[in-house]
Amino acid sequence: MCNLYTLRLSAAELAEHFGRVEAAASNAGEEVYPGAPGLVIREDDGRRIMQSMTWGFPLRLKTMPPTAKPKPVNNIADLAKPMWKGLAAKPQWRCLIPLTAFAEAEGPKGAKTRTWFSVVDQPVFAWAGLWRDSAEWGPVYSGVMTDCNEAIRPVHDRMPVLLHADEWDQWLHGSYDDALTFQARCFPDHLVAMERTSEPWVKRKTFRESPQLI
Template sequence: MCNDYRLMVELASVIDEFEHLKIKIRFPEGRPNIEAREDIKITDIAPIVRSAEGARQGGELVQRRWSWPSPTKRPVYNFRSEGRDFTSNRCLIIADGFYEFTTPRDTKKKGKDKWLFRKIGDPIFAIAGIWRETHDVGRAFTMLTMEPGPDIAPYHDRQIVILDRSGWADWLDPSVSATSLIRPLPRGSLSVEQIG
C-alpha cells in the first residue's frame, strides 16, 4: 500500500491548477515554502488542502504530518474507505506521483521493485484524505484506500483513492456524499514506470 509519494511541482503551479477548477486557495498559516520532493514518506510534513469553513469553492493549503499513531503506536498512513461516509475533516493530498513496491522479478535483487505511478495528462492529482487532531502529534492526515482499479491491480491488491479533477471541490464540501466520489479511475488513466 502506498507509503511513499512525490510532489515535484512548485506551489505556484499547484495554485494555478486549483484556480483553473475555480477553487480559491487560502493560506491561514502563511504561504508555505514547499520544496520539490521525490519521496514524501510516512511521518513527513507535506501540503494538503482542507475544507475552508463557509467556502464552497475554497480550501486552505496547510502543511501537516502524514500519519497519526494508532493505539498500538503504529502509524495510520492509509485508511479504508469502504463502509464510511466521511462528513468532516476531509482533505486533498496533492501529489504528482506515488510509488508501489513489489517482490522483485530478479530473484538475485535485494529489496523490492519500485514503481512510479503518474496521472496521464495532469501535472498534479489529488488523493482523498482525512485529517485528525491527536494528542501525540497534533493535526495529521492519512490517505483513503479502496479496491484497486485496473491500472493498479497488477501491482497491489489495494490502492489510494485518486479523485477525478471534477470532484476536488465536492471532496472539500462535507455536504456532498464521500461515497459518491470514491471510485477507481478508468483503465489507462495512470502511467507506470519501474524506477528501482
C-alpha cells in the same frame, strides 16, 4: 497500500492548479513517507488552504509500551469503520492530497524496487483524504484507499482514491454517502500511467515504523 508519493511542484504552482488556495509555510519534502510532513488542501469558512501536516494518524496499540512512539495510520481502508466514519461524515475534516506520482514496491523480498503511478497528462492530481488535529503530532492526514483498477493490478490490489478536477468540490463538500461512493468507484484504467524503475524501495533511514492501514 500507498507508503510513498512525490510532490514536485512549488507552492505557487499548486496554488495556480487548485485555484483560490492560500499557501502556508511547509517543511514537506518532494518525497513523502508515512510519519513525515506532506501538503494537503482543506477548506475553512469558504477559504481553500494549503497546509503542511504529518502523513498518518497517530495510533497507539495496547501492546505498545507507554514510551513507544505511535504508529502512523497513513491509509484508510474503510470509511464505514468507527475510526473514520465520524470524520468522513463531516466535510470540514476532508482534504485533498496533491501529488505528482505514488509508488508501490515490486520484486522479491530484499530487492524490491519502486514502481511509480501517475495520471496521464496531469502534472499534479488529487487523492481523497481526511485530516484532524492530534495531541501527538498536531494536524495529521490520511489517504482513502480503494480496490485497484486493471492498470495497477499487476503490482498491487489496492490504490488511492483519485479525484478528477471536477470532483474536488464534491469530495470537500458532499454528503457522507458521496464519500462512500468515491471509495467504491474505480478510477479509469486508461488514465493511469505506470513506470517501473530500478530504484531500490528502501533508500534512506528516515522512517522505519510499520505503516498502518485501518
